[in-house]
Amino acid sequence: MTAQDIVPPLLTPDRLDEVEGWFFDADRFVFGWLLTRQRDQGTRGDLLELGVYKGKSAILMGYHAADGERFTVCDLFDADEAPDDSTATEMRVYYPTLTRQVFESNYLRFHRRLPTVIQGxxxxxTSHVPARSCRFVHIDASHLYHHVRVDIAAARELLTEDGVVSLDDFRSPHTPGVAAATWEAVLTTGLKPVVLTESKLYGTWGSADVLRDALAAHLTTHPTLWGVTEDVAGHTLLRVHAR
Ligand SMILES: C[S@@+](CC[C@H](N)C(=O)[O-])C[C@H]1O[C@@H](n2cnc3c(N)ncnc32)[C@H](O)[C@@H]1O
Structure with a gap:
């Protein structure tokens, strides 16, 4: 046996904080709960993440892709790949140390195989992922209004009937474009907001009520999170907060 034959052990999910990024406890919980519930209920479908940075949320999503389900991630990885000047500026300000190689080596510390990586x-x-193939889409790429509304339209096209979209930074002070695109989708495209955390809005163009009520019931016994419902623009959504 040579040194090259020795396969290093994989890191376990509790080591996720060794990866730089923005993916907080409440959302780690909601991702895990949603994706596990879909699997337990026999909901099949692919997983998609737009905007991976160094892989923090992608690594967690990777644990939930079952056999036969494809996990695709998409990122520019490089400001020189940006589709316009405003995106290139955002990349240089917020992600100056990002490379595809950093993402891939982080991911392979936790998983034996990479997801399908789209650099662009x-x-x-929508030219890489088939329509109505995804049970979960995480939108966490551009913060610019004109891009986010396109990402939301793509999610609508790519999701299965009761698939769920998670929209990052829908309320941060530095991301008004995400807020505008998110609530525009709620008010004009039929996106139903189901769950809100401090960082993300989770919604569906399918059935919202059963999903929301199941999570609300589950949270009644959660040690660190609690939930409360609120009616907003004709929708009953669940706000999730830390105790
Ligand atoms: C907030 S970070 C993603 C954070 C990551 N999901 C995590 O949990 O740490 C946003 C990412 O989106 C990428 N990005 C920005 N604009 C994009 C675009 N128009 N298309 C694809 N990726 C983009 C950036 O390169 C960056 O890696």
Whole structure:
């Protein structure tokens, strides 16, 4: 046996904080709960992430892709790949140390195989992923209004009937474009907001009520999170907060 034959052990999910990124406890919980519930209920479908940065949320999603389900991630990885000047500026300000190689080596510390990696603009994603194939789409790429509304339209096209979209940074002070695109989708495209955390809005163009009520019931016994419902623009959504 040579040194090259020795396969290093994989890191376990509790080591996720060794990866730089923005993916907080409440959302780790909601991702895990949603994706596990879909699997337990026999909901099949692919997983998609737009905007991976160094892989923090992608690594967690990777644990939930069952045999036969494809996990695709999409990122520019490089400001020189940006589709316009405003995106290139955003890349240089927020992600100066990002490379595809950093993402891939982080991912392979936790998983034996990479997901399908699309290097390019999220606006092209519908030419890589089949319509109505995804049970879960995480939108966490551009913060610019004109891109986010295209990402949301793509999610609508790519999701299965009761598939769920998660929209990052829908309320941060530095991301008004995400907020505008998110609530525009709620008010004009039929996106139903189901769950809100501090960072993300989870919604569906399918059935919302059963999903929301199941999570609300589950949270009554959660040690660190609690939920409360609120009616907003004709929708009953669940706000999730830390105790
Ligand atoms: C907020 S970070 C993603 C964070 C990551 N999901 C995590 O959990 O740490 C946003 C990512 O989106 C990428 N990005 C920005 N604009 C994009 C675009 N138009 N198309 C594809 N990726 C884009 C950036 O390169 C960056 O890696």
């Amino acid at each position: 603009s999220s606006s092209e994603i």
